[in-house]
Amino acid sequence: MIQLVPESDWRKPCEAAMAFAQKQVAAQVERDPDFYPMYTEGGKWRHSKEAWTRWCDGFLPGMMWIFAKRTGDKKWFELGERYSRPLEERKHDRDVHDLGFIFFSTYHRWHALTGEQALDDVVVRAGQTLALRFKQKGEYLSSFMGPESLFIDIMANVGIIVYAAQKTGDQALLDVAIKHCLTSRKRLIRGDGSSSHEGIFNLETGEFLRQSTQQGYRSDSCWSRGLAWAIYGFTSVYQATGDARFLQTAQACADYYILNTPADGVPLMDYDFPPEVEQRRESSAAAIVAAGLLRLREAVPDQAKAVLYDNAAKRMLVTLATPPYLASETPGWEGILKEGIYHLDKNLGVGESVMWGEYFFCEALDRALG
Ligand code: GLY
Secondary structure (H helix, E strand, C coil), rough: CCCCCCCCHHHHHHHHHHHHHHHHHHHHHHHHHHHHHEEEEEHHHHHHHHCCCCCCHHHHHHHHHHCCCCCCCCHHHHHHHHHHHHHHHHHHHCCCCCHHHHHHHCHHHHHHHHHCHHEEEEEHHHHHHHHHHHCCCEEEEECCCCCCCEHHHHHHCCHHHHHHHHHHHCHHHHHHHHHHHHHHHHEEECCCCEEEEEEECCCCCCCCCEECHHHCCCCCCCCCHHHHHHHHHHHHHHHHHHHHHHHHHHHHHHHHHHCCCCCCCCCEEEEECCCCCCCCCCCCHHHHHHHHHHHHHHHHCCCCHHHHHHHHHHHHHHCCCCCCCCCCCCCCCCCCCCEEECCCCEHHHHHHHHEHHHHHHHHHHHHCCC
C-alpha cells in the first residue's frame, strides 16, 4: 500500500523536477531540432529501434504547452506552435486509436491558451475521426491491432470524442463514446478493480470472446500501465459527462492501485508477475496515475477520498522527483524520468525514458503545484 506524505515534503522536489524537465526538453530541442522522440535507448532519444505504432508525437509539444502556461515564456509558445503545427494532418489518421493523446496534448492546450477557433476545430475533427473506429457489433472502438481488438489504452483517448460531441451537439457521436466506455468497463475491468489490457470480440456476432494482452505479463494479469490508462480515462470521462458509472470505475481502479502498489507509489510493470520473473518497476504508469489521481481528487464528492487521492499522488510524485527515477544525477541521460517500460516482450524501451511518462509527469507536477 502507498505510504502518505506530509504537505511540507512534496513541494520542493516537485518544483525542482519541473525545472529539470524544462532543462531536459530545451536541451533536446537544441540537440536534435524538430525530432519527435518516443523512448530512449541507453538514455538517448535518437536510435534505430522500431516504434511498433506511431502514437507519441503530441507528447513533446504537450510538455512545451505546459511550460508555456506555467512560465508565460514566449520561447515555449513558439516551440509549442512549431512542434504542434506539423501534427495537424493526423486529425484524419485512421490507423491509430491514439488521437486523444496527439490532440489533447497539443491543439487542445494551444486553444486553451489562445481561444483561437481554428485550433479547436482541429480537436473536434480528430474526435470525429477516432469515432470511425467504432464497431456496432460489440460496441467498442477497435485498437490499431485489428477490428476484433479493444484496448484499455483507448479509455485515455475516448474523451476527445466526448469533447467533439459536446462541441457540435452530436448525440450519435456521444453515444459512440459512452458505449465504448461501458463496454470497456464491462469487459476489461474486473471485480477487484484490476484491468485487462485487451479484449477480443467475434466480428460476426459482436460476442466478447476473451481477455488478452500485448504488453502485460499474460492475458489474465494486470498490466500496470493499462490500469493507469483506466484510472486517467474513466476519471476524465466522468468529469466530462457526469455519468456516475465512470466515477465508480475510476475509483475501483484507483483503490486497487493504492492498495497493491509498493509504498513509494511506483508499481511493478505487472501486478501478477510470479516471483521467478524479474520484478521490474514501471515509472510511466506511476506518472499517469499521479495525473489521474489529481483529477480524481477534484471529481469525488467524498472529502476523505479526495484527501487520500491527493496524498497518494504526491507520494508518487516525490518518489518520481528523486533519483533513481529522476535522471538529474545521471550525466548524459537525455530524458527526465528513468525506469519506464514500453514493450518488455519486444525489448523496446525497457528501463528507459518514455515520452508519455515525461508528458504525464509534467502534467501531474503542473496539477500538484497549481
Ligand atoms: N498505448 C501504448 C502504451 O501504453 O504503451
